[in-house]
Amino acid sequence: xxxxxxxxxxxxxxxxxxxxxxxxxxxxxxxxxxxxxxxxxxxxxxxxxxxxxxxxxxxxxxxxxxxxxxxxxxxxxxxxxxxxxxxxxxxxxxxxxxxxxxxxxxxxxxxxxx
Amino acid sequence: xxxxxxxxxxxxxxxxxxxxxxxxxxxxxxxxxxxxxxxxxxxxxxxxxxxxxxxxxxxxxxxxxxxxxxxxxxxxxxxxxxxxxxxxxxxxxxxxxxxxxxxxxxxxxxxxxx
Numbered sequence: 001x002x003x004x005x006x007x008x009x010x011x012x013x014x015x016x017x018x019x020x021x022x023x024x025x026x027x028x029x030x031x032x033x034x035x036x037x038x039x040x041x042x043x044x045x046x047x048x049x050x051x052x053x054x055x056x057x058x059x060x061x062x063x064x065x066x067x068x069x070x071x072x073x074x075x076x077x078x079x080x081x082x083x084x085x086x087x088x089x090x091x092x093x094x095x096x097x098x099x100x101x102x103x104x105x106x107x108x109x110x111x112x113x114x
Numbered sequence: 115x116x117x118x119x120x121x122x123x124x125x126x127x128x129x130x131x132x133x134x135x136x137x138x139x140x141x142x143x144x145x146x147x148x149x150x151x152x153x154x155x156x157x158x159x160x161x162x163x164x165x166x167x168x169x170x171x172x173x174x175x176x177x178x179x180x181x182x183x184x185x186x187x188x189x190x191x192x193x194x195x196x197x198x199x200x201x202x203x204x205x206x207x208x209x210x211x212x213x214x215x216x217x218x219x220x221x222x223x224x225x226x227x228x
Contacts (some may be wrong), residue, residue: 013161033215033216035218036125041219041220042205042218042219042220042221043205045215045216045217045218048215056215089157091157091159091218093159099146099147100147100150100166101163102161102164103159103161103216105151105158105159105160106158107157107158108157109154
């Protein structure tokens, strides 16, 4: 596709279950980012990838959160043993590896933990 | 710590009027980029305008312009001839540490009144 695609758009899960959120970046974009946006809040940085490697994982809130990227393309953010405080919109973005380049965002996955 | 601060959680403007959204940032870098992103209710983040720090001339994109004060580390967004479609959350962003890790402010919710 022409843009960043995230799936699912919405996810409702029970507390304690694991969830996987998927991001398909724009073809050719080497940088990929994950952010979390709680209701009415700004974007909280989670992790970014340069190719398949993640130079900075400092934003991951706990060891229940992990992410991987394969083939320099698709990325998966996994949340294990979900908690209610994990409820948020998870946004993915991709860009070329250039500090001044525009980051293109997906429409996000709204995660609700009940 | 390198941070981005948006001091106005909410702003409102009358249609056709001008509004300015403020942003300050903290960096030790000498050359960097700054961005304003717009997030309408659809959640899709869209780049509004970017500024290269080494350029003294303020960036302009149609009705959107910035007032970049490097010494003061200030990067405000001016929206002229405001339109109903400008209503959205606006986020100021900065690539932290010269890397591609985009750090966002907490956002300003802009309401445009008819």
